[in-house]
Every structure is written in C-alpha cells, then in structure tokens.
Amino acid sequence: MTNIILEMRGITKEFPGVKALENVNLKVKKGEIHALCGENGAGKSTLMKVLSGVYPYGTYTGDILFNNEVCNFKDIKQSEELGIVIIHQELALVPELSIAENLFLGNELTNKGVINWNETINRAKGLLQKVGLSESPNTKVNDIGVGKQQLVEIAKALSKDVKLLILDEPTASLNEDDSENLLNLLLEFKKQGMSAIIISHKLNEIEKVADSITILRDGQTIETLDVKGDQVTEDRIIKGMVGRDLTNRYPERTPQIGEVVLEVKNWNVCHPQQLEKKVIDDVNLHLRKGEIVGIAGLMGAGRTELAMSLFGRVYGKNITGQIIKDGKEIFLKDVTTAINHGLAYVSEDRKGNGLILMEDIKQNITLATLDKISKGSVLDKNKEMLVAEEYRQKFRIKTPSIFQKAGNLSGGNQQKIVLSKWVFSEPDILILDEPTRGIDVGSKYEIYTIINGLVKEGKSILMISSELPELLGMCDRIYVMNEGCITGEVSKEEANQEKLMTLMTKSKVRG
Amino acid sequence: MEPQLKTNQTTTQKGSSLKSFLQVNMRQYSMIIALVFIMVLFQILTDGLLLKPLNITNLILQNSYILVLAVGMLLVIVTGHIDLSVGSIAAFVGAISAIMMVNYDFSPIVAIIISLVLGAVIGAWQGFWIAYVRIPAFIVTLAGMLLFRGLTMIVLEGKSIAPFPESFQKISSGFIPDISSGGSVHLLTILIGVALSIILIISQWKSRSTQLKHQFDVQPFGLFLSKVIGLVLILNIFTFVLATYEGIPNILIILAVLIVIYTFVTNKTKAGRHIYAIGGNEKAALLSGIKTKKMTFMVFVNMGVLSALSGLLFAARLNAATPKAGNLFELDAIAACFIGGASAYGGIGTIPGAIIGGLVMGVMNNGMSLLGLGIDWQQGIKGLVLLAAVAFDIYNKNKAN
Numbered sequence: 019m020t021n022i023i024l025e026m027r028g029i030t031k032e033f034p035g036v037k038a039l040e041n042v043n044l045k046v047k048k049g050e051i052h053a054l055c056g057e058n059g060a061g062k063s064t065l066m067k068v069l070s071g072v073y074p075y076g077t078y079t080g081d082i083l084f085n086n087e088v089c090n091f092k093d094i095k096q097s098e099e100l101g102i103v104i105i106h107q108e109l110a111l112v113p114e115l116s117i118a119e120n121l122f123l124g125n126e127l128t129n130k131g132v133i134n135w136n137e138t139i140n141r142a143k144g145l146l147q148k149v150g151l152s153e154s155p156n157t158k159v160n161d162i163g164v165g166k167q168q169l170v171e172i173a174k175a176l177s178k179d180v181k182l183l184i185l186d187e188p189t190a191s192l193n194e195d196d197s198e199n200l201l202n203l204l205l206e207f208k209k210q211g212m213s214a215i216i217i218s219h220k221l222n223e224i225e226k227v228a229d230s231i232t233i234l235r236d237g238q239t240i241e242t243l244d245v246k247g248d249q250v251t252e253d254r255i256i257k258g259m260v261g262r263d264l265t266n267r268y269p270e271r272t273p274q275i276g277e278v279v280l281e282v283k284n285w286n287v288c289h290p291q292q293l294e295k296k297v298i299d300d301v302n303l304h305l306r307k308g309e310i311v312g313i314a315g316l317m318g319a320g321r322t323e324l325a326m327s328l329f330g331r332v333y334g335k336n337i338t339g340q341i342i343k344d345g346k347e348i349f350l351k352d353v354t355t356a357i358n359h360g361l362a363y364v365s366e367d368r369k370g371n372g373l374i375l376m377e378d379i380k381q382n383i384t385l386a387t388l389d390k391i392s393k394g395s396v397l398d399k400n401k402e403m404l405v406a407e408e409y410r411q412k413f414r415i416k417t418p419s420i421f422q423k424a425g426n427l428s429g430g431n432q433q434k435i436v437l438s439k440w441v442f443s444e445p446d447i448l449i450l451d452e453p454t455r456g457i458d459v460g461s462k463y464e465i466y467t468i469i470n471g472l473v474k475e476g477k478s479i480l481m482i483s484s485e486l487p488e489l490l491g492m493c494d495r496i497y498v499m500n501e502g503c504i505t506g507e508v509s510k511e512e513a514n515q516e517k518l519m520t521l522m523t524k525s526k527v528r529g
Numbered sequence: 530m531e532p533q534l535k536t537n538q539t540t541t542q543k544g545s546s547l548k549s550f551l552q553v554n555m556r557q558y559s560m561i562i563a564l565v566f567i568m569v570l571f572q573i574l575t576d577g578l579l580l581k582p583l584n585i586t587n588l589i590l591q592n593s594y595i596l597v598l599a600v601g602m603l604l605v606i607v608t609g610h611i612d613l614s615v616g617s618i619a620a621f622v623g624a625i626s627a628i629m630m631v632n633y634d635f636s637p638i639v640a641i642i643i644s645l646v647l648g649a650v651i652g653a654w655q656g657f658w659i660a661y662v663r664i665p666a667f668i669v670t671l672a673g674m675l676l677f678r679g680l681t682m683i684v685l686e687g688k689s690i691a692p693f694p695e696s697f698q699k700i701s702s703g704f705i706p707d708i709s710s711g712g713s714v715h716l717l718t719i720l721i722g723v724a725l726s727i728i729l730i731i732s733q734w735k736s737r738s739t740q741l742k743h744q745f746d747v748q749p750f751g752l753f754l755s756k757v758i759g760l761v762l763i764l765n766i767f768t769f770v771l772a773t774y775e776g777i778p779n780i781l782i783i784l785a786v787l788i789v790i791y792t793f794v795t796n797k798t799k800a801g802r803h804i805y806a807i808g809g810n811e812k813a814a815l816l817s818g819i820k821t822k823k824m825t826f827m828v829f830v831n832m833g834v835l836s837a838l839s840g841l842l843f844a845a846r847l848n849a850a851t852p853k854a855g856n857l858f859e860l861d862a863i864a865a866c867f868i869g870g871a872s873a874y875g876g877i878g879t880i881p882g883a884i885i886g887g888l889v890m891g892v893m894n895n896g897m898s899l900l901g902l903g904i905d906w907q908q909g910i911k912g913l914v915l916l917a918a919v920a921f922d923i924y925n926k927n928k929a930n
Binding site (some may be wrong): 284329330332352353354356357361365370371372373374375376377379385386388389393395396399400403404419439 | 587700739743745746797798799801802803805808809810812813814815816817818820876877
C-alpha cells in the first residue's frame with residue numbers, strides 16, 4: 019500500500035469526562051484531497067490536533083503512520099518537519115507585521131543570527147506568486163482582507179515544504195469569490211502532487227474539490243466515501259453526518275407579512291478614520307412585519323457597516339439619513355436607544371463582538387436586558403437562572419448547565435446564546451449578521467427554525483449572509499449591496515444565484 | 530416543559546457529590562486556605578503573638594487603608610485597567626485635609642467632605658483621559674502618580690503638618706463606645722457579633738430555600754450547615770477576641786460597611802454586571818447597550834474617592850500629613866487584588882477575594898515584623914508570595930481547562 023500517505027488507526031482521545039475520539043480510522047491517499055465532515059463536536063479538529071502533535075504522543079491511544087512509518091509526535095515542530103502542516107480555523111498571523119515577516123515567522127532566514135532581508139523578500143515574492151497574490155511582501159497583514167490573509171497562511175505552509183496540508187474551515191470567513199479562488203488553488207496543488215485534508219461545513223465545496231470523504235459522528239468514524247465511485251451528493255453527506263435524512267435544509271414557513279415596520283431613507287455613512295470615504299452611499303430600504311429580508315453582497319460591500327451604523331451608530335462618522343419605525347422617525351443616538359426602540363443586532367463575530375467568553379451562559383443571555391431581571395438596579399439572580407433555563411430548553415442549547423462558560427461551547431451553541439440574548443430583549447426587528455457562519459448543518463437547521471419562529475411571532479428580520487443558498491432558502495426578499503450601494507432588490511420568486519451574483523458585482527450606477 | 534426541567538435538575542443534583550462541588554469551588558476556597566495557613570504559620574513562629582487581641586486590633590488598624598484601596602482597585606482591575614496613582618492621591622488628599630484642619634481650623638466633618646469631593650474630582654480627571662480620550666490607564670495613572678506626589682510636596686512645602694484635631698484622629702485610632710462600663714470585656718462588641726450571626730444565619734437560610742424552591746442546584750446540606758456554623762464560629766471568636774482588648778475599632782466599622790456595599794454592588798447590581806462585562810469583552814458590552822465609557826469613567830471617579838478616604842485614614846492614624854505618605858500603597862493594593870484571584874486581563878475578580886489578598890499581605894507584614902525581619906527581607910518575601918499566588922492561580926485554571 020504505497021499510495022497511502024497517511025493512516026491513522028484506532029485513535030482514541032479522552033478529555034476529563036468526555037471521550038472526544040473513539041477508535042477513529044482515517045486513510046489518506048497520496049495526491050488526493052480528503053475531506054473530513056461532521057457536525058460541530060464530532061471530533062474533526064481534535065483528530066487533526068492529534069495528527070499534528072498539538073496533543074502529544076501518549077495523550078491518546080492508536081497509531082499514526084505517515085509514509086508507512088510510525089510517528090510519535092511530541093509537538094507541532096516534529097510533524098512539520100515531516101511535512102504535515104495545519105492551518106487553523108482562526109488565522110495565526112501577526113497583524114502588525116508584514117506579509118514577508120509573517121511567512122517566515124519562527125523560521126526566519128538568517129545569516130549568523132541576522133535576518134537576511136533580501137532573501138526573505140525574494141522568497142516571499144515567489145511564495146505569494148504560487149498562491150496568486152500580487153501584494154508586495156512588505157504590506158502589513160492588517161492592510162489586506164481576510165481572503166488574502168488566508169492565502170498568506172497557505173503561502174506560509176508552502177514555505178515549510180509541505181507534503182500534507184490540513185485546512186480547518188479554510189473558507190469559513192471568506193466570501194464566494196475568495197472561497198472559489200482558494201479551492202481552485204487547492205486543486206492546482208493537487209495536480210502538483212500535494213495531499214490535503216480539508217475540514218469544511220460547506221458541503222458544496224467539498225463536493226467540488228474532494229476525492230474522498232470521511233465522516234465522523236460523536237467521535238467515531240461513520241464511513242469513508244469515494245466521491246467519484248459512490249455518487250456522493252450533499253444530501254448523502256448530510257445523512258452520514260446527522261445519522262438521518264435531512265429532507266429539507268430550510269424549514270418550511272408560510273409567510274404572514276404585514277405592513278412596513280422599518281424604513282431607512284437616504285442613509286449615508288463615512289469611514290470612521292478616512293472621513294472622505296463613503297462606506298454607505300445613499301441606501302434606501304424597508305422591512306415589513308413578519309418578513310425576512312436578506313442582504314447579499316461580497317466581502318467589503320458594506321453590509322456589516324450598514325447594520326452597525328443603523329444599530330445605534332456603533333460604526334461610522336458623519337451619518338445622515340432617516341430611520342422611520344412604525345411610521346415615526348426615530349433617532350438612534352446609541353445602542354441603548356436602539357434597543358429601547360426594539361432593534362437587535364446579532365454580530366457576525368460572535369466571539370469578538372457577541373459573547374463574553376469568560377462569563378457563564380446565563381450572564382451572557384441577560385446582558386443586553388438586565389432591566390428585565392432586576393428591581394431598580396438590583397439583580398434578581400433567581401429570575402436570571404429561570405430565564406436562562408427557559409432559553410436553554412427553548413433553543414436547545416446543548417450544555418450540562420447554564421453555569422457553563424460561554425467559551426466552552428461549540429459554535430452552534432454559542433450562536434444560540436447570542437440569539438437568546440437578543441430574543442430576550444424582545445425586539446421588533448432583528449438584524450442577523452451571518453447567523454450561521456462556521457456552524458454545522460444540524461445546528462444551522464435549528465437556527466433557521468428559531469428564525470422562522472421569530473417571524474411567526476410578528477418580528478421582522480434583516481439577514482446578512484454570504485451564503486447565497488441560505489438567503490434563497492430563507493428570505494422573502496433580498497437586497498443586494500456592492501461598494502456601499504444597494505444595487506438591486508429581488509423578490510423570492512425571481513431570485514436565483516446567477517441574478518444575485520450579477521448584482522453583487524455590479525458597479526456604482528450614478529444617476 | 531415543566532416536568533422536563535425537574536428531571537434535568539435531579540440528574541445534575543445526583544451528579545454533584547461533595548467532591549465535585551469542592552472541585553468546582555476550589556478556586557474560591559484556595560485563597561482562604563492559604564490565608565489560614567499563613568496565619569497558623571506565623572502564630573507558631575511568633576509563639577502565639579500574632580493572634581493576641583492587641584495584635585489583631587493592630588492588624589486591622591495597620592491594613593485598613595490598603596484594604597480600602599484594594600476595594601477600589603479591584604473594580605479598576607476588573608474593567609481591565611490599573612491605577613498606579615492611588616498612593617500619591619492618598620498623600621495629596623491627606624495633605625490638603627491637614628492644611629484645612631490644622632492651618633485653617635476647618636471642622637473635621639467639613640474637611641472630610643471636601644477631601645472626598647477632591648478625590649472624586651481627581652478620579653474624574655484621570656477617568657476622562659482613560660475613558661474618553663482612551664489613553665492607556667497605565668500611562669495616565671503613572672503621570673498621576675508623579676503629578677500628585679509632586680503636588681503633595683508643593684502644598685506641604687516639604688514638611689509634615691500635625692497634629693490633627695482629636696476627633697479626627699479617633700477615626701483611625703478610636704473604638705466604638707461600650708454600653709456598660711467597668712467590665713473587662715467589651716459587651717457591645719460581643720452583642721454585635723451575636724446580632725451579625727443571627728443575620729448571617731437567616732440570610733443564608735433564606736437564599737438556600739428560595740434556590741430550593743426554584744429547584745436550582747444547591748450545596749449539599751451537610752456542607753451548607755458546616756459552612757454556616759464555621760462562619761458563625763469565626764465571627765464570634767473574632768468579636769470575642771476584639772472584646773477582650775478595647776472592642777471594635779471605628780475603622781473596622783467603616784471597612785465592613787465598604788466591603789458589604791461593594792460586594793453587593795459587584796454581585797447583585799446592574800452596575801456591577803456592567804463592570805464585569807466591560808472587562809470581559811468591551812466590544813460585546815458596547816453592542817449590548819452598556820455605556821462603556823461612562824462606566825469606566827465612574828470606576829475611576831470611585832477609585833479617586835476611595836483613594837481620598839484611604840489618605841484620610843492614614844493621616845488620622847499617623848496624626849500627621851507627610852510628603853512621603855502613601856508611598857507604594859498602590860503596589861500593595863494591586864498585589865492584594867491579584868493574590869485574591871483577579872485577572873490581569875480584566876473581567877475576573879471579587880471583592881472578598883481582594884480583601885483576603887490584602888489580609889494575606891497584611892498578616893505577612895505583621896508577622897514578619899513581629900519576628901524582627903528587616904524591611905529588606907519583607908519586601909523580597911512578599912514579592913515571591915505574589916508571584917507564587919498568581920502562578921498557583923494560573924496553574925489551577927489550566928488544569929480546569
């Protein structure tokens with residue numbers, strides 16, 4: 019069996035109280051892209067940490083064979099020496115350093131301890147070319163977008179003479195264009211003989227690039243599929259992941275749409291530092307009671323900026339325009355005013371902007387609406403626990419107790435906490451920014467069900483998403499943004515991916 | 530939905546044995562254990578001098594102004610900042626109060642009020658730069674440390690001012706009056722101990738029964754009982770020991786009131802929750818409608834007031850305002866918070882923790898002085914204890930993860 023580059027046999031890894039992996043087997047062929055699928059908490063990341071030496075030899079049982087040799091990695095350095103390089107979900111770049119400095123971080127090209135800048139820059143240029151980046155190696159990582167940062171990560175992996183590249187959710191924070199770009203790059207590397215393991219929740223991508231798929235569920239290997247031989251479809255993968263057929267990825271809903279509750283007129287926002295730069299340019303939109311309205315757009319189209327400028331002017335300077343709610347113009351000078359007027363904003367960055375990871379579930383849920391659990395300014399902690407317990411059950415937050423720290427939960431459950439927090443504030447209008455980013459299929463369905471439940475209660479939803487199928491599946495109407503302008507408005511009936519894509523890339527039309 | 534709640538709760542209750550409960554609450558108790566250990570150690574080393582009534586009273590008097598600072602400092606550290614200027618502010622306010630009372634014959638009450646307001650104004654000055662201009666607190670308060678030390682020396686013209694009126698001195702050196710006179714034991718002190726015990730038992734019992742009513746997880750009954758009995762015992766032994774000397778010092782009343790108020794504020798009020806949220810994740814706090822700037826500003830105003838109070842207590846105890854007053858107080862207060870489990874990154878820390886941390890430092894100071902160790906050794910050993918305490922804390926956290 020010389021065509022197998024990696025074999026993991028009977029891997030079992032236990033954490034105090036939890037068996038994260040149980041007798042897991044994985045075989046990766048030379049020169050193939052192998053996808054690892056499974057719901058959050060299925061053990062994918064743990065398995066990859068075992069492989070790369072993050073969990074050193076001895077803390078797990080089972081064997082790792084790389085090129086038919088048994089490997090007992092004590093740390094990441096040892097696995098990297100053999101050419102196993104892992105790119106984690108959270109990017110590990112230093113934002114204030116240049117691309118070139120990041121590329122060789124830890125492996126600086128030195129001459130007697132002094133950095134050889136000429137060689138560094140030259141080699142950096144070569145690596146950037148390989149991943150299709152035209153940026154100067156001296157650019158600060160901070161100054162390039164997330165999509166390009168991901169490519170820098172890959173270039174960094176290439177600098178280490180990689181034989182097996184592991185990508186953990188590489189496209190989670192990328193828009194469609196950047197994702198496409200990255201996947202094509204992977205296919206290119208495959209042609210050159212590199213093997214790769216990719217973890218992703220985006221099944222359409224897996225279908226596109228993977229040669230074989232191993233599905234994990236609850237820490238166990240369920241099956242390995244051969245994409246070409248087994249006629250693998252997305253539904254087939256989902257069935258393996260959740261252990262049952264998921265007939266419809268978007269729950270059914272009969273829209274009951276009322277009159278207009280929110281109108282935004284001539285909304286203009288300038289960049290907080292570069293005041294001459296208009297980030298939002300004359301945006302007009304409206305939202306009806308019981309309606310889910312999507313906002314589509316590429317990264318940098320201004321969707322998050324629009325949401326955050328509406329939500330109590332958290333973003334932007336020199337904001338002009340009108341917000342009309344229930345027929346009356348309102349001025350939302352800060353977040354508190356926005357909350358009091360029945361607005362809620364669920365941030366795209368749930369760890370950075372949504373949750374206090376070191377605090378427990380109940381404190382996170384009540385944070386935006388402490389008034390409801392207090393008399394005067396004194397908190398009623400018993401009431402708080404009852405509220406948290408209610409949401410834990412209502413939204414099926416999977417946790418041993420509401421005293422668990424938010425940071426210890428999986429992405430899907432964290433998102434449910436953020437949703438609980440904002441639903442508890444009893445808003446009329448919820449702005450959901452990428453509500454299912456980085457969440458597994460099962461949890462996504464649950465989040466969609468929650469969203470549908472909210473509109474059924476008469477709330478209105480503005481949903482920002484980079485996943486077009488999600489917008490098409492969930493929304494009654496979709497606005498498309500590009501370069502800070504609304505470039506189009508499409509109803510559910512006329513919407514399709516091509517139409518949205520065209521509008522998303524349509525440039526400014528000035529009349 | 531209701532019955533489901535019940536079954537869930539009973540299963541978790543069954544799972545929570547005494548051992549697992551102790552494991553979860555280990556952090557909370559580890560510092561108390563450390564304090565008891567240090568006390569026992571010095572009690573043995575000093576042949577029983579440490580816990581003599583006179584020395585216990587001394588311990589309280591010596592550490593009160595650090596504990597007052599530690600209370601304010603804890604809030605500052607929880608919001609993710611630091612305050613290096615508290616010692617200098619204490620000295621400056623002490624100096625101004627001396628000028629008012631000694632040089633201009635202000636009545637102590639008026640002088641105290643003006644001093645506390647002055648503390649608030651100084652706190653507001655620093656809070657403005659930190660919260661609204663967003664200059665790191667380290668820099669603003671480093672500047673404040675120099676600025677107010679300089680101002681202290683200017684207003685005192687490099688000399689000490691003394692003596693204070695007797696009524697002012699009494700704040701730091703007096704004791705509460707007794708109801709009966711002539712006895713060898715301070716009766717009112719004993720009675721206060723008993724009264725507090727009753728309040729403690731009732732409130733603990735009440736909170737436990739409401740939690741049971743809501744079917745929440747509670748401490749196992751045996752542990753609850755031994756905890757309450759233990760607390761009552763410690764409380765009464767403490768008041769009895771004080772009673773055999775001169776009774777409860779005035780300053781202990783001030784301190785106790787502060788501790789109760791601030792524990793309540795941090796634990797049970799919206800303001801307290803906001804402070805922890807800001808320290809935990811400022812952006813998330815802002816997006817949840819918390820006025821992060823105003824709250825940060827208020828935390829520093831509060832620190833200013835408590836610095837002023839600390840300066841008054843110190844001046845009253847010393848019966849003089851000196852240019853060197855309050856030197857290195859900031860470091861003792863900061864150390865107290867960290868020994869008491871506060872996180873240098875913000876978001877974590879408790880008032881009782883900071884008080885225990887302050888007592889650890891205080892007992893060590895006092896114990897080492899009783900042993901006749903020089904200030905050189907004392908400094909070194911205190912440094913190592915601070916490092917060891919925080920290392921132990923981080924080790925525990927890593928183990929928990």
